[in-house]
Structure formats: C-alpha cells, structure tokens
Amino acid sequence: MPQSTQLHRRLASLFSGHWVSPVVFLILWEAGSRLGLIPKSTLAAPSAVIGTLVEMLTTGELPDNLWVSFLRVAAGLVIGLSIGIALALAAGLSRQGEAAIDPIMQIKRTIPTLALTPLFIVWFGIGETPKVALIAFASIFPVYLNLYSGIRGVDVRLIEGARSFGLSKAEVIWHVILPGALPSLLVGLRYSLSVSILVLVVAEQINASAGLGYLVNNARDFMRTDIIVVCLLVYAALGLGADGLVRLIERRALAWRPSLAEG
C-alpha cells in the first residue's frame, strides 16, 4: 500500500514538473509538422531544426558566424560598459561631475537607441562600426544609471563611520562607496548584457556578410525556417549565458549578502 501511494506521488510530481508543458508543446509541434498541418515554409519541425543545428555545427557555419557576432557584442560591451562606468563614477563621486554628466544622460535616456540606427548608418556607413557603436551606445545606459544611483545610495552612516576612523577620501571610496555600489553595478551589468544582445539582433540586419543576423537574413530569403529557428535558439542561449555569467559574478562578489552569507 504505502509503496503504491509513494509511486503515485512520484508519478504525480513527475507530471507536475515545469518541463511537462514545453515537452507537450514540442510533441504537438512535431506531430503537426509530420501531419502536414504546419508547412515547412511556415515553421520547420523540431526534428528538422535539430538536424540543421547539427549540420551547421559540423560544417562550422554556426560557430564561425556566432564568433563574428560574439566579437561584435564583446567590442560594443567593452566600449559601452567602460564609458558607462566612467561616467557613473564621475557623476556619482563628484558634484561637478554630477552637474556636467547627469542631465545629459537623463535626456539621452529618453531616446530609444534603436531609433538612432539610421543616423549611425549615415555617420559610420554600413560596415562593422555602426553595429559595434549601436551596441556600445545601448549598453552605456543601464550600467550608468544603476551604478550612479548605487553610488549615491550608499548608506551615509557607513561613510561617516569610516571617516570617523580617519580614512581618507580615496580610502572611503575604495572601502565603502565602491563595494556598496557593487550590487547596483551588477544589476546594471545584467541589463546592459541583455540590451546588447537585443541591439545585436537589429544591428546585424544592417548589411552584414557574417554573423547570426546574416544567417537569419539569408535564411529568410530562402525561406529556411529551420535555420531561423536555430538562430533564435542561439540568441536565447546567449541571453541565458549572459544572465548566468552575471549570476556567477554575483555569487562570488556578493557572498556577504544575508541570503548567501553563511557562518
């Protein structure tokens, strides 16, 4: 008796898992494709997508283009994050910096980055530069806004406590303000990473001859929905990877937080 109830419970918990509905969805999708309800030109079957994925991996088509896209994002991020962090430090740590920088950043914030695409093409042509510039431009803001407000939000009582022990201004910044603003910086970093992937998708529509966007554009022209879905999967994986990366940094850098701190 108890064994069978246990079995029941286990089966029940097995079928209430989060994986159930996606799997059902995939099965229905596959069945729909095989029965001809979903034409290949509308959406390729999951099995076809997997086949294409394997093929693109073995021919090197996917890794090569992914690498191109990755370099674009990396370059844009390095530039954008550096500028964002530098501006946030200047605005957060000095009154003059705040007066000079913050109003402009608040105005810029209201302009959606992607709306600047035509302007960037006019300025930078249709090569690598506008793509990287768009990614850089977009990734400045999240990291700037979060780090700036993080610096300004550091508990003044902690700053005062440190000052009462005779710490210099530089020491207070190093020991109190920067670590205190780190959680906000990481939040900003997470937003910047996801925004950069979003902008990558659009930026690569600008006349690319390599990269994920190029693959998608080509696939669109040949109605290769299987390739399009593979690229969508890769975008999703990039997003997940970026999120996981920030989580990893958070776990190491914010070990002192109550939810994570032990002993």
Place this chain on the structure above:
Amino acid sequence: MLAETNFTAAFPVAEPVVRLRDFTRSFGANTVIDGLNLSIAPGEFVALLGRSGGGKTTLLRTLAGLDSVGGQDVRIPTSRAVVFQDSRLLPWKKVWRNVALGLKGPGVRERAEAALNEVGLGHRIDAWPLTLSGGEAQRVALARALVREPKLLLLDEPFAALDALTRIKMHALVLELWRVHRPAILMVTHDVDEAVALADRILVLDAGRIVAEEHITVQRGERGDVGRVLRQRLLGHLGCEVTSEHVVSAVDVGASIVPFPQGASA
C-alpha cells in the same frame, strides 16, 4: 561628597584631551550648541545625558572631527574612535577586516584578532557582519574602536538598541576595556542608570548648554544609595519633575528608565 554642581569645573590633574571653549554650532537659525565649555581629562569617563534633540549627537560629531568647527577653539586628540548606536560595520568586509579598517603596517590581522579576543569574539573573526547578533555587532564595533588605542573614545547611545540583559553585559565589558586601555570616554546615553553606573562625571545637556554636572566619587558597584539620590536629581535636571505627560517625553523614548515616583524631584 558625591557631587559638586560646578559647571565650569575643569578636571584639575593633567592636560585635558578635549577642550571646547565657548563652542557654538548652528544649523541655519537653529542654534544647537550654544557657547559650550567642556574639558575632558585623560582617562576620564564622562556620560552625557539630555533630552532628544538636545544636541548630544551634534556635540559628539564635533568631538569626532566629523563636522568642521569653523575656526572655533576646539581641541580634540588625533587618535579617537567612535561607536555609534548602529554598529556601522561594512557588510562586505569580514569581521576582522572591519576591525582592521584603515589600519596599516604588518600584523594587522593579529591586531584585529587580539581586539576581537578582548571582546570575546575571537571565534567570529572570519564571519560576515550580517550574520552577527546586535550585541555581537556592537562588540565588534567596540573592538574596531579600541584596536586604534584611542585617547578619546566616543560612544553615541551604543547600547540603546540592545536588550536589557545584553546591555548589562556590555556595561561590564566597556568598564573592563576602559580599565585596560584607559581612553577618555564620552558616552551619550538616555539611560540615567547607565550613566550613574559607569561614569566619573555626568553632564546634562539641554538647549545647547550644559545645565548640570555631577561628579561621582563613589566606587562603581557601590553606588546603590548614592545612585538613587543622584538619579532623582538628574531626572529633575532632565525636566522629569513636571506633569505626568512630560515624564515620558522628557527623556528619549525607549529609555530603560524604570518608572519613578511622581513628584519626587530634586
């Protein structure tokens, strides 16, 4: 015998560690400290009482060198340390790094460890501050102050947020540390009993002036009778002899003052 009420009485012996002459501090039109004179002798334990908003913290911040004094005659030692009501430990630094904050030179961890051992927290040396209890955090704050061997230790209601039992233990600890290290101490408190139990001298600050000063010569631990009389007088200075509504509002709310007979005043 137990007290002389001489407002300007300077401690006779050595050169004072703290000396304020005619010190005034205003915020806009609000004069918080008004022509205050204060001397504290080396190793002296002074308690500062006063109602909420009376300027105690403002005075303490001045002595801590946290506010600029605008060229007034203020002498404070360079080696000083503060313990606030909230421990103000940096949550992202392990306990010993908090204690060692700003210390330089070799053997910093050993010095921090020695200070932590003194407050009975040697075993928490590598703990994160947010895992400490309130009492433990205040002990770390004490260790962080004492590791600098300050000439002046400033305590701003350091035990106000602790439960009664922990507070009594903290009193004993502070006295012991004071005996070993002999800093001059200025302790702000709203607890008359705490002041009577710990201090050599008690000041009552009101409206920016010292309105009463009591020297206690009786040994700590033997202050039962003397303390009772003194307490009534201090409560009187604090304005507690008025009507029953004022009794609560006169001293900081949350004070551990045990209810006392109405009308019994200095």
